[in-house]
Amino acid sequence: MGPHPAVAAIRLAVRRVLHDILNEAGRTAVYSRTTGAPPASDATPHERPPSPLVLVACSGGADSMALASALAFEAPKLGIRAGGITVDHGLQPGSDLRADEVVLRLRELGLDPVESTAVTVGREGGPEAAARDARYAALDAAAERHDAAAVLLGHTRDDQAETVLLGLARGSGVRSLSGMAAVSGGPGAARRYRRPFLQLDRQTARKACMAQSLPVWDDPHNADPAYTRSRLRHEGLPALEKALGKGVVEALARTAQLSRDDADALDAWAGQAEASVRDAAGLLECAKLYALPPAVRRRILRRAAIEAGAPAGSLFARHIEEVDRLITGWRGQGAINLPGKVVAQRQGGRLVIRQG
Numbered sequence: 001m002g003p004h005p006a007v008a009a010i011r012l013a014v015r016r017v018l019h020d021i022l023n024e025a026g027r028t029a030v031y032s033r034t035t036g037a038p039p040a041s042d043a044t045p046h047e048r049p050p051s052p053l054v055l056v057a058c059s060g061g062a063d064s065m066a067l068a069s070a071l072a073f074e075a076p077k078l079g080i081r082a083g084g085i086t087v088d089h090g091l092q093p094g095s096d097l098r099a100d101e102v103v104l105r106l107r108e109l110g111l112d113p114v115e116s117t118a119v120t121v122g123r124e125g126g127p128e129a130a131a132r133d134a135r136y137a138a139l140d141a142a143a144e145r146h147d148a149a150a151v152l153l154g155h156t157r158d159d160q161a162e163t164v165l166l167g168l169a170r171g172s173g174v175r176s177l178s179g180m181a182a183v184s185g186g187p188g189a190a191r192r193y194r195r196p197f198l199q200l201d202r203q204t205a206r207k208a209c210m211a212q213s214l215p216v217w218d219d220p221h222n223a224d225p226a227y228t229r230s231r232l233r234h235e236g237l238p239a240l241e242k243a244l245g246k247g248v249v250e251a252l253a254r255t256a257q258l259s260r261d262d263a264d265a266l267d268a269w270a271g272q273a274e275a276s277v278r279d280a281a282g283l284l285e286c287a288k289l290y291a292l293p294p295a296v297r298r299r300i301l302r303r304a305a306i307e308a309g310a311p312a313g314s315l316f317a318r319h320i321e322e323v324d325r326l327i328t329g330w331r332g333q334g335a336i337n338l339p340g341k342v343v344a345q346r347q348g349g350r351l352v353i354r355q356g
């Protein structure tokens, strides 16, 4: 009898990603599929390149426990070492004990190395953003320390749908609607993070844990109505499903993929158009900017503001719209102040964006 369908589904999702990692590293999965033994080789063990290490980021929740179990099952068959890391945010009493428990469970799955790392969560950008920043910094550090080829994250299709809705409600562009990427980078490692479950629904991950008798922990934050994402998960999406039908989560995840492709194309277009709207001195020419489609023009303006020193995270659509009005609605406006003490002004048909 084969594995439970949910277990088969999580394993397949992880296997695909592990194959990608091997291919990118220029290695093929030549290790025995049944025993996990390396192929017979003339090379002595110390001449063989060390097998790559893949870490799973695990909170102890159903999604990342399912991910850890699938990694533990698939990695040895491909000659990949599998490890795990859990981050203790220190936001609840006893969180250190919980982290120790997660470490134990990951070790029981056969992962090695496994470690927990404690972080201090600041306040910047609100509680969710601050916890996320601290978590990724810790995961980046762990990946560096262990020289990991990749870190797996347990985001599911449901998380993706929530992210798309949050972007939609913020009124931002297609980049924001494109949600989370299946592959994304950390400092110095453009393809560090992988999300094997992005096409998989949360129920499948949960069922896979049940089928394997894996205990999971439900983060009280996930149910805390003080958090926007939690309200969306427990009230917003169910209401949408009631009104629009069950396929809404899948449709939102598809929207993410389509938006990502559109955003990438527009970014590339803006990158190419940028050189053609600069004069010999490198200044942006307003007449040429005016002739461009708004989506392309605003991307060029955003890039110029960031290049001048505006922090990307504080630069919102409304800032760029105001700068855009220097091009499309010129009536002698004064200089426009942007985050990071950057100033944009129109001078003699040129747009000057620099730190004031």
Ligand SMILES: Nc1ncnc2c1ncn2[C@@H]1O[C@H](COP(=O)(O)OP(=O)(O)OP(=O)(O)O)[C@@H](O)[C@H]1O
Residues within 6 Å of the ligand: 056, 057, 058, 059, 060, 061, 062, 063, 064, 065, 085, 086, 087, 088, 089, 135, 152, 153, 154, 155, 156, 159, 219, 222
């Ligand atoms: N404390 C943590 N330590 C390590 N990794 C974490 C931690 N919290 C989240 N992650 C990683 O980020 C992913 C997304 O986390 P998030 O809390 O947004 O989603 P979730 O649906 O609650 O996931 P899970 O059920 O795995 O907790 C997790 O699946 C996991 O890979």
